[in-house]
Amino acid sequence: MNNKVLNNRAWLLVLPMLVLVAFSAIIPLMTVVNYSVQDVLGPNARFFTGTEWFHSILNDASLRNAFVRQILFSLTILAIQVPLGIGIALIMPKRGWQASAVLILITLPLLIPWNVVGSIWQIFTRGDIGLMGWGLRELGINYNITRNAGDAWATIILMDVWHWTPLVAMLCYSGLRSIPEAYYQAARIDRASKWAIFRYIQLPKLTNVLVIAVLLRFMHSFMIYAEPFVLTGGGPGSSTTFLSQSLATMAIGQQDLGPSAAFSIIYFLVILLVSWVFYTTIMHMQKDKNPHGGA
């Protein structure tokens, strides 16, 4: 990392990428910023409104509720997926045809289009034609995701765990594979317990991939849109309406350009801020522990 050559001609190599990303990131972002401070009434009638939209968004009770729901959702799925993913990675076979087969099977949910994931679970949980909905009803459990908010929540969490635990598991699995066999041999000579092996050999090696896993999972869960939209449509009521769906309704459904632009900016900044704080905290902790290392 430290022996890179100073060469400003490297900009030429970055340039094509920069043009493309700028086209799909900077121009739209500027449009959003532009809208967020104006009231657009027509092609030639627009007024500067300053921070008015931001005030109205921050004081909107339904959006604040969506925000709280979003945070709850992200924390819940992280609390389930990270331990579960580590556990699965630990029991996955290491070599042979079984390893390949398990790898392919586990990756499967990650490669299904997100709205199809919603459809799969919508079918699966229906009381009349779905295995899970039908099974629970046969067991005498009153389960209905279109009426009962608790059921809808539980189903969305279950769906997300089903959908994304494989990512955490795969990241951890690849981290575990990079541990040299000699470490385990040393542990066997020391007669280390399974827990000791996990705590002092495997977990430290997993830190890097776990940071990536938590970051990716937080980011994606914070932007979740298609799966709950197909499964519950945000209902019953607005009990499973998350931020992306609120935003899409506002921007496309109601065409409220100003408020939705202000909302977009706040939304984006929140994700950036949380990711940045998380990343720098972890990096500082690692630096304290190990001054020469680091990712």
Next chain:
Amino acid sequence: MYRLDNAQQGEKYNTIFSRTTPAQRRKRNARSRLRSRFLLGLYLFLMILPIYWLINMSLQTNSEILGSMTLWPQNLTFDNYIGIFTNSSWYMGYVNSMLYVALNMLITICVALPAAYAFSRYRFIGDKHLFFWLLTNLMAPPAVFLLPYFQLYYSVGLFDTHIAVALAHCLFNIPLAIWILEGFMSSVPKEIDETAYIDGYSFPRFFIKIFIPMIRSGIGVTLFFLFMFSWVELLLARTLTATDAQPIGMIMTRTSTASGIDWGTLAAAGVLTIVPGILVVYFVRNHIAKGFALGRT
């Protein structure tokens, strides 16, 4: 003598202080292995169940789906699949999706390879800021870009084309590709570059003839991730298309009509969206474990 003592003590230690004999230990190991196999099997079973249910429904007629609860198709039918493959408005959805995914992979890898090389080998003004800015694009919720994208692509005349969706997906795919490729490239020793330059290779020739073949498994893994994130995304793809380039995910919503939902066709279409993913993951299965570490272990 002293050594022998130690060894004897070790043996003593083995038998006195550990309450288990080697035979018991082996048995315990076998039991814990069996238990982990069982847990893994249980997880895989629960994971497959919803997918199995989809496949099960896709092989039934609508009257059987709605009529009775059957754990497997009683009278197997492929009509749902035949219906999709003989109706161009259905199968064009798959063609559209694959076209924009392929275009996106091509564009992304072409611009990401040189950029990742620059990040992994050189220092230049603003490199760290540029890299951080790239990663922030990964964190941008697609919903934020819905409206501006619609207006932008409409105004440049690209609305409802495959290239529009491919370009829109570059927003998160280019940063991802650069991030992964940079990791793989940094694990290639710098001496290789220097030797090649001394041997008189020009940069383009070295890059294509020597460097790219060296990181080909990394490129394979990157392409897998690009496919994955472009194939599963629907919000942007749906917003930027109307009829000519509509993705399969959007066409699937047509199964719900006034007379109810055509469950069989919906299930068959869903199963068909999983197939390309299985093919792709099969091709990279040997590199995927390394790939998920994104080149950084």
